[in-house]
Amino acid sequence: MADVLLTHSYHLGYDRKQVRKMQPYPPLGTLYAASVLRAEGIPVAVFDSMLQDPVVGFLDALRQHRPAFVAIYEDDFNFLSKMCLTRMRELAWKMAQAARRYGATVIAHGSDATDHLSEYLHNGVDFVLSGESEARLSHLITTLLQGGDPSTIEGVADSSNLDDFSRSKRKSPASSWSTLPKPARDLIDVEMYRRAWKQAHGYFSLNMVASRGCPYRCNWCAKPISGNRFHVRPAEGVADEICELRDSYGAEHVWFGDDVFALNHRWAQQFACEMEKRCCSIPFKIQSRADLMTPETVSALKRSGCQEVWMGVESGSQKVLDAMDKGLRVSEVVTARENLRAAGVRACYFLQFGYPGEGWSEIEQTVSLVRATRPDDIGVSLSYPLPNTPFYERVRAELGKKRNWTDSDDLCVMFSAAYTDRFYHALRDALHFEVDSYSRPDRGVAAKRVRHAWKQVSRLEPSCRNTQATSFSARTNTIRHGTEAAFVPISQLFIPAREM
Numbered sequence: 001m002a003d004v005l006l007t008h009s010y011h012l013g014y015d016r017k018q019v020r021k022m023q024p025y026p027p028l029g030t031l032y033a034a035s036v037l038r039a040e041g042i043p044v045a046v047f048d049s050m051l052q053d054p055v056v057g058f059l060d061a062l063r064q065h066r067p068a069f070v071a072i073y074e075d076d077f078n079f080l081s082k083m084c085l086t087r088m089r090e091l092a093w094k095m096a097q098a099a100r101r102y103g104a105t106v107i108a109h110g111s112d113a114t115d116h117l118s119e120y121l122h123n124g125v126d127f128v129l130s131g132e133s134e135a136r137l138s139h140l141i142t143t144l145l146q147g148g149d150p151s152t153i154e155g156v157a158d159s160s161n162l163d164d165f166s167r168s169k170r171k172s173p174a175s176s177w178s179t180l181p182k183p184a185r186d187l188i189d190v191e192m193y194r195r196a197w198k199q200a201h202g203y204f205s206l207n208m209v210a211s212r213g214c215p216y217r218c219n220w221c222a223k224p225i226s227g228n229r230f231h232v233r234p235a236e237g238v239a240d241e242i243c244e245l246r247d248s249y250g251a252e253h254v255w256f257g258d259d260v261f262a263l264n265h266r267w268a269q270q271f272a273c274e275m276e277k278r279c280c281s282i283p284f285k286i287q288s289r290a291d292l293m294t295p296e297t298v299s300a301l302k303r304s305g306c307q308e309v310w311m312g313v314e315s316g317s318q319k320v321l322d323a324m325d326k327g328l329r330v331s332e333v334v335t336a337r338e339n340l341r342a343a344g345v346r347a348c349y350f351l352q353f354g355y356p357g358e359g360w361s362e363i364e365q366t367v368s369l370v371r372a373t374r375p376d377d378i379g380v381s382l383s384y385p386l387p388n389t390p391f392y393e394r395v396r397a398e399l400g401k402k403r404n405w406t407d408s409d410d411l412c413v414m415f416s417a418a419y420t421d422r423f424y425h426a427l428r429d430a431l432h433f434e435v436d437s438y439s440r441p442d443r444g445v446a447a448k449r450v451r452h453a454w455k456q457v458s459r460l461e462p463s464c465r466n467t468q469a470t471s472f473s474a475r476t477n478t479i480r481h482g483t484e485a486a487f488v489p490i491s492q493l494f495i496p497a498r499e500m
Contacts, residue, residue, distance in 0.1 A: 029075035
């Protein structure tokens with residue numbers, strides 16, 4: 001029996017792209033919330049829907065625990081939760097309605113619930129928590145158990161205060177997340193994750209975080225939970241936890257789910273020293289920014305065990321980066337790649353196509369950047385407008401009924417981009433084939449596949465143009481000479497086999 005049953009709505013089986021990748025990780029945000037409840041003496045259980053049947057398994061958990069409260073507490077550290085996918089929203093509502101039938105009070109927390117308060121409150125949810133809410137969840141449950149008034153708790157919405165809550169812009173005080181107890185991994189079946197990783201990849205990876213939030217202000221990035229706040233944990237505690245993952249859980253690799261790792265170069269140096277002090281050798285990968293990858297920081301990351309860095313490169317066009325308010329120069333991407341290559345650390349790019357004003361010439365500049373720097377891997381997405389971002393407001397009038405992707409492989413453009421979905425999908429495939437070819441031993445076969453993919457892009461480009469595409473605003477920054485990636489004529493997209 002447990003007073004509180006915690007769960008989340010991300011189920012791997014509902015996301016075809018992630019099933020193919022098969023890199024599941026435990027829901028850190030949910031487990032942090034569980035650790036806070038347990039520290040307050042509140043009996044808590046967790047139903048982890050990642051790898052279990054989310055309907056049958058959740059009903060079994062309800063029958064087993066008969067909780068007074070069910071909290072659908074999404075993992076704020078999982079970028080897939082931040083994408084607000086409709087398949088997961090539908091599952092959250094099913095869970096809420098099932099919990100209601102069992103007589104539980106239902107609480108929801110997450111990016112999607114924050115952006116769609118009314119819909120959640122009309123689909124079985126009693127309370128929605130805004131902001132960083134581990135401590136707020138504990139406060140709410142304690143108040144309800146004691147018969148108190150939940151309306152006195154800041155950052156808690158229900159049907160009675162929805163209008164006032166929305167007008168207040170969901171203001172909530174900063175949390176003390178960096179001092180929270182460690183996530184309660186003992187409340188889930190870690191062995192399920194081990195089996196999945198071992199079968200798919202031959203090694204076992206677990207996740208953790210060293211920081212929370214991001215202070216940068218890319219205008220397409222939604223931040224409904226932390227806003228522009230940034231917290232970082234002491235380097236000593238992070239080193240202790242990564243060693244615990246190795247020694248207590250048998251992790252052979254670690255994924256840091258931070259939005260921006262190594263923001264502070266002094267912290268990166270401290271972390272390297274702490275890892276060396278513990279002789280804790282375990283490879284890990286991170287997300288960070290190209291302009292943070294200085295020789296000193298890269299050296300510290302290498303000393304710490306960093307094997308792979310994923311950077312939000314987005315585009316090889318300075319015009320597009322400026323329009324995004326990315327605060328990044330194309331030249332800094334080139335430098336970061338060189339620094340990481342020199343240190344023997346894999347450099348991987350997140351790329352984004354379809355941003356308003358990006359045309360064929362800007363796309364070619366991105367292709368040129370990829371070819372000039374040869375990243376070890378790439379992830380390709382399309383510009384995705386989420387509420388409460390400047391980008392969303394710019395294209396809001398163009399949005400139709402569909403305003404969220406179904407799963408992470410949906411990749412449909414929901415506003416007037418320069419091209420149709422079919423073109424962007426072909427472009428994505430061609431870039432993936434090309435980057436994959438850099439490390440393929442069968443270069444002749446790889447080159448043939450790459451040439452075929454680029455011919456498909458070339459064939460589709462004229463016919464998939466959108467003459468009513470959204471353009472940049474007039475305030476776009478002036479491009480300084482020498483910062484653009486070189487232009488690639490369309491005839492040069494077809495790579496001869498000998499160059500592969």
